[in-house]
Amino acid sequence: MTLDDYQRKRDFDQSPEPLGTHPIERASLGLRFVVQKHNARNLHFDFRLEHEGVLKSWAVPRGPSLDPADKRLAVEVEDHPLGYADFEGVIPKGQYGAGKVVVWDTGTWHPDGDPAKMLQTGKLKFRLDGRRLRGDWVLVRTKPKGKQQQWLLSKRDDQDARTDVDVVQEYPGSVLSEGDRDGGVTLPKFIPPKLPSLVDQPPSGGTWIHELKMDGYRIQAQWRTDGVRLITRSGHDWTRRYSAIVDEMVKLDSPGTIIDGELVALDQSGKSNFDLLGRAISDREIVLAYFAFDLLFLGGVDYRELPLLDRKSALKTLVADAGLARLQYLDHVAGGVDELIRQCQSLGLEGIVSKRLDRAYTSGRASDWLKTKFRYRESLVVVGYELSDFSLSSLLLAYYDSEQELQFAGRVGTGWNEREATDILTRLKTLGTPKPTLSELPSGSRRRRGRDLETHWVQPVTVADVDFASWTDSKQLRQASF
8 A cells, every 4th residue: 555646646845734654653452443524625524444554545525424224425535644544734725635624533443354355345344433433334336437436335224323313413523623613613503402212210220310300491502602592402493582581691601502401481489380481482571591401512612422420510510600590500310219209299390301421412312311201190070071073082171179169170182992982972971061060161162173172061070080291380281191
């Protein structure tokens, strides 16, 4: 292997790239790989594998993908010196490959067989152990086009494959330097959030921490040079919608910072209240608070690959130093989950989220974040029912207040099968009454499939046991099930 082509194309009096004339002393740590993000005339990624004293190199226009279904074009280019694996810098205008180069990923690679033979036959299977790219991969040579050999780079289907994450978009910066800087801090426009998986029981053990599940909107707060932005979990900008809290959050002077958290409205007791949150858009008197629970970027530096406990430690310091009443750090409990559950349920809280303390932040549904929802149970009076196409749609429920008057408690429309629905409807039809027994009627009629639901009132003599998530501010059921 020679570096003649590499050296012939470059003017090393002008370019900061390594000349490659001096051998590199290598400890026996395995074969090295590097992926460099190269913002040349066209942005692309240079994929390099150490082989026989040089870096075999391919230009990948769209960058690597963790989805096994994606086959990314990889154009074979000249071999590079081993010293290029650590190169970051700006190649001057007018020079070959002019533009900014950063190390996007690095680590070791392990060929699945004889690499020289696989390169010759045109199918190179290997494993990567990098910071962003891991697991099994394959390079397959296609028909040659011109002087440059064309290959396809793809992820093999294993435990490191991901179909829900664009790794190039999720990690835009360098793994060596402090973030991706180009005159100022460059941040992703939006990072899809990490989502917990629902479980019946929270995990136990020393590798898990537990947080309260807040009753609000999941919001990504971004501190940019032009101010603070509030982005929903689906990527919508809600900055103007909740400008009241933005006015305080801008007091945290930390451009290049992205925090994951929950926007909540607080009632008079200081408890989060989902109903108030909707009204806070037009009522600036309602107290809003942002509970921060994860740190994704700080001052332009990508924190997502750090363990959760390290991210939370930095976040706690950041929020404490800010000293803002409406920007709060969401603390956690390590161990003692049974006592935490008892306390949460006594307060009527929604649930807890359990997280592995040693894991990185990755977008999408995750098995190292687990959500446990609490369910509460009440016996309520059936005061009516709704029909849709002559079948049972929902039961109308009520409770007796201190004056022994029936107050509307909401509807329940799930939890029964077809036979049970028929039995319930048969019984209720015998209890019909022309007038409702509620002290105050629910507002408006409801529609399904473009038609109004038929409402029928019954005598208040039947009791239904109902599971539900919580009571709303107006004393109605949320997420009720029969």
